[in-house]
Amino acid sequence: MRHVFSKPTFYLFAIVLLAMIAGSAYGVERFPPPDFSDHQLPAGHTPERTTVWYYMHTAGVIFDIAMLTAMLAGATYFAHFRRSRRGLFVLAIVALAYFGFWREGCICAIGSIQNVSLALFDPDYAIPLLAVAFFVLPLVFTLFVGRTFCAAVCPLGAIQELVAVRSVKVPAWLDQTLGLFRYIYLGLGVALAATGTAFVICRYDPFVGFFRMSAGIDMLVFGGALILLGVFVGRPYCRYLCPYGAILSPLARLSKFRVRVTPDDCIGCRLCEDVCPYGAIRPPTVDQPPETRPAGRRRLAVLIVLLPLLVCGGAFVGSQLSESAAKLHPTVRLSERLSAERLGLVEGTDDASDAFRNTGRAESKLYEEAEQKRGQIRIATALFGGWVGLVIGIKLLQLSIRRRRTDYTADPSACFACGRCFKYCPNDPQSLVAFGETTEAGGAP
């Protein structure tokens, strides 16, 4: 495809991104307290939750939910009614400013997957209303109007949208393959969250370090690398890693109202396919010769038979991860540490073991709890493995089925409703603005 910005702009963007990474680096430093003075470290305290605090907190929650709803409605309006790329772009900047930098990337719909997972499996966990709203509202909108949440509401999508200036087309087969990682990451995130092991999706949120101007150097590098990659590959996190996108994609296939490339009949100019940085425009299909059909049917049958085997095999392989995954769980890790200290496998104690001993709790109880957690993690990792097998199987099945298309259409599961294609469609009145006086009437090349 052609680049939408000039060369100088592209290089400048790259430089700016590097600068952003470096600029955030100072935020990771921590300075040790004085160790050679009588300086008293101030004691930590939890602020008292007064009535005023409660009302303020509730108002904050309501405001966040209202903002999310309004932004989703706005994105829907710009994507479906106004068909305005500019409107979506401005909205994305607002989302980045509010949900990203102001709310420091928390709460977000992507992370809310873990809250919901934990709430489903741990009866003691009280899920915040805000997490429920952020999980459910984008799903509901997607079910009706496609991925308008990704278009202009998600701050992670917005930051990538800003930098997608010179996207190259990823080969479709590679795009399909890499897209599987979203589902694997989703499975892993749910498995670890449901067992209370870790919220890995939040921990490895690549952009939260920029939003908060503070992160470990590893996360800054990871986030910076993704942003740099995003200059050349449109929305790499959204397309290949976002676990929430893995939920939205199939829902978008079911959406009643989809983003349409053209407001009128497609004339097959291919401008939309060329301009889409996300490879979401599917060309019309051509009927295959009848002699190829039996082979296709056989392949489909074999894959259907293979599917349960893939699930079972995946479950077995996944269960092999249970010991490694258990190490991530704080209770298991603490019990392991205490055991190692007892056996003399490590020298001295660490903060966690000291803190545990200060609680006066019995170690035996901790071991029992750790054993119980390990059992849960064993089941979760087996289910995770089965999930991966299922995802691979379904994807293979999907790749063995041909759908007939007569026009250039946006694949609802891959389309982020960014609106780039709108103004380049010759059937859209905006195209006159885009092509100006050099465009002939009708705009067909």
Add this chain to the structure above:
Amino acid sequence: MISPQKQPAPGYHSALACTIIAAIFCVAVCIILVVGYIERSANNPLESEQYAALKQQLFAKPADSGETNAIPSEEEIAAAQKRRQALKEEIRALDLRLRQEYFRQRSFAHMGGLLLLVGVVVLLTSARIVARLRPWIPMPEPSATPHDPEPQVQRAARWSIGLLGVLLVVSILVIAALLPAVRATIEDGVQLAAKTPESSNAQTTAKTETVTTKPENAPAAKADELKIDLSTYPTAEEIKKNWPRFRGPGGLGISAYENLPTTWDAVSGKSIVWKTPVPLPGHNSPVVWGDRVFLTGADKSRREIYAFDAKNGKIVWTYHAKGTPAGNAKPPEVHKDTGFAAPSIATDGRRLVAWFANGDVVCLDLNSKKLWERSLGIPENSYGHATSPLIHKNLVLLKFDQASAGDGKSKAMALDSSTGKTVWEKPRKVPNSWSTPIVINHGGREQFITTADPWVIAYSPTDGTELWRVECLSGDHGISPVFAAGMVQIGNEYCEWAAIKPDGKGDVTKTHIAWTAEDGLPDTVSPLANDEFLILMTAFGVITCYDIKTGKMLWEEDLEKEITSSPSFVGKNVYIFSKTKDGKCWVVEPTREACKRVSEASLGESCVTSPAFQDGRFYIRGQKNLFCIGNK
């Protein structure tokens, strides 16, 4: 056709210039920030060489800073304190200056970050204006009609996903194989929890052994209980049969039994009757009474006393010493080679006394019932407290040397073994030392022999009266004396070895040193002596043998390994344990002519402690395990 690029609109060049300037500005700020970050990371104020040197100077012992070892006068002490105060002020000033500089750099970086943010906003805005004023327009290449790449894409994607699946499986299996399982250790804990549901602070043991734990002061299980009569004292015969203190009866390191193996191997299990992991670390040596082997273990926050069943190595009970308020005030500073549990236990077969690095002295009966506990104050000891207690009749005798000689904090003391109350206490003008004292009986006179730089002082154990003293030591002193052939043998590497006749009164330096020696003087390892030989050993493995009566050097033998464990006599043989990772051991037989090597053995792990000998077997503590070695 569509033109690929429109002619630039008015203002394009201005916007482009603005973009370039903003970009250059951003890059410059970025470089400054990165350089500043690297510089700050590399120059942590507290890692400043000047700062570290001053701190080292402050914490250095007087000997290290070139001061003499003689007892300082009051004027010298005052001058030293003044110097230290000045040094502290200098460090504080430097600390403040370094921190101020550091935070100045950080605020500079913060300002840079804000400037960068402004630069990025300007850059983004102007870049978009540039793009708007001269937009690029898509121009797809003509393609063959009809063109449907989907079948090829699907085929390639299927293969690619298949390959991904294989890679995932391999990756998961590799991760599972490479990461060490936690199962073993945790299962030990679970197993233990099942066996000791009443445990208030769980213990762990190796797979084949069992640990039982009782809460503090809880009565022992009937089956394990020993019958104890606290009103009696052990007879000399009882003491001889057991191993009641560091280096056994008299602190001599001489076994009463000769029916012991001369070869063993922990790896193959040869002559290893049992071995049991010791839960907490410690450099103390085992003591044995009857069927019980006692050890202590401690770390920064925990102190424990263990009783092992001598028959099978099971831990019969573990006593968790919660500590006195004074002992818990702050963790003592110890050197890693000393640790928090260097002193060995002392027992009289009725009670046992443990002394920890925080200055807490704990007395239990042999069933783990606490009899008394008291704090002597956290020792001011540059390497950490290591002197072991000893029990003599109704007294617990302690040599508590700490700080510098001029501080007046060192003392010798006797506690009532029944109550822990002080019976007598004598100040000692000596600095911190690490040797363990002995009690001898010479000519019917009992003497409590203590050693520290520069004095060997003998006290009456009953009332603390000083009997005699000899000035013959120098520098850091951790060698425990022995009494053999009628002479007290003592010395260390910074002075001459001295054989002292213990029948004098007052300062007998000039009159009661029978002989001196200069070769092969030890720095860590205590001497071994019988009526014929005196054997000295350096930490780098050189054995030097003297005629104990004349002080004539007989021979030298180089084992070429690091040794800090004190040697022991078993009959004519000397048992030696090394600090090497494989726990190399030697059995040698000293003769007047040479060192005859009898055998070599292996403990399988590093050893810095001394063995405790019993009938047919002996007990030795390695880095991790307590071993029972004997004829199976």
